Amino acid sequence: PDIARMKEDKFSRETAVQAALDFTENVRDLERMSLPIPETKFRKTFRDMIGDIVSNRDFAEELSVMLQTDPLLYQKSLQVSLISSAVGTIKQYAPDRLYELTLGSIFSDLGMTRLPSNLTKVTRSLTAVERMKLRGHTVEGYKILTKMKHVPLESAKVALQHHERYRGEGYPFGLKAGEISEYAQIVGLTDVYNALVSSRHHRDAYKVEEALEYLFAAGNYDFDHNLVQLFLRHLNIYPVSTHVLLSTGQSAYVVETAGRPLLRPVVQVYREADGSSIPSPFLLDLDKTPHISILKKLN
Secondary structure (H helix, E strand, O other), X not given: OHHXXXXXXXXXXXXXXXXXXXXXXXXXHHHHEOOOOOHHHHHHHHHHHHHHHHOOXXXXXXXXXXXXXXXXXXXXXXXHHHHXXXXXXXXXXXXXXXXXXXXXXXXXXXXXXXXXXXHHOOOOOOOHHXXXXXXXXXHHHXXXXXXXXXXXXXXXXXXXXXXXXXXXXXXXXXXXXXXXXXXXXHHHHHHHHHHHHOOXXXXXXXXXXXXXXXHHHHEOOOEOHHHHHHHHHOEOOOOOOOEEEEOOOOEEEEEEOOOOOOOOOEEEEEEOOOOOEEEEEEEEEOOOXXXXXXXXXXX
């Protein structure tokens, strides 16, 4: 009854649709991605796909349910759909496949809306029974999506399989490697990355560097090694103009990242460790100075 009432809430439905459209106009996560096509072209493609999705009444209703149930879940779904679409673009998906991936990613956690909020928003460690109930969101989401018109089966599989893991240690079925759909593998990876770098009900966001450490170790363990490497090659952790603190105590800003190791850009050092300005700022190629590293970003 609550779900039916949520779907009939016209104001919430319009709010959810507008929030999705606004998200496409104010995309910030792309600064961390290096794409094989112009960013403006990708933005338009992503905006058009989200526009098509929200124009479908059934989809708009479910997005409304998601927003009313948990605004953080709704925002997370948009972010995961963006990053997944970027990976699909990197893999040079045809338009129909890119749409299937985007649709599957935005509804990957739809089943969470059918669980009690005292389970999905808990700020303590879950009991074994609670974890089992929470894991049921994958099957529940799949059931919902397969009953909806205009949802391709491969898109619905994302909800079912995005928590499966490469070595068979995921859920709900313990699938391994190639048994997991390609879309679900992509969304599983981008979901974990987004979960690490975003705040959650029970914790603050991890540093991007910490998220990278996890992903570096996840190849052929949680995710296919080639997919992880593809993703990492196109991440841009320190975009050009980012101000950073070096291990020497000096301050610098990033001037070049293209084609370089994730954590080893070219920087221009402008301040000494004691806080004094450097009269003639100089370039430093961190890839050629392994004894110097970036400690953190500066505000």
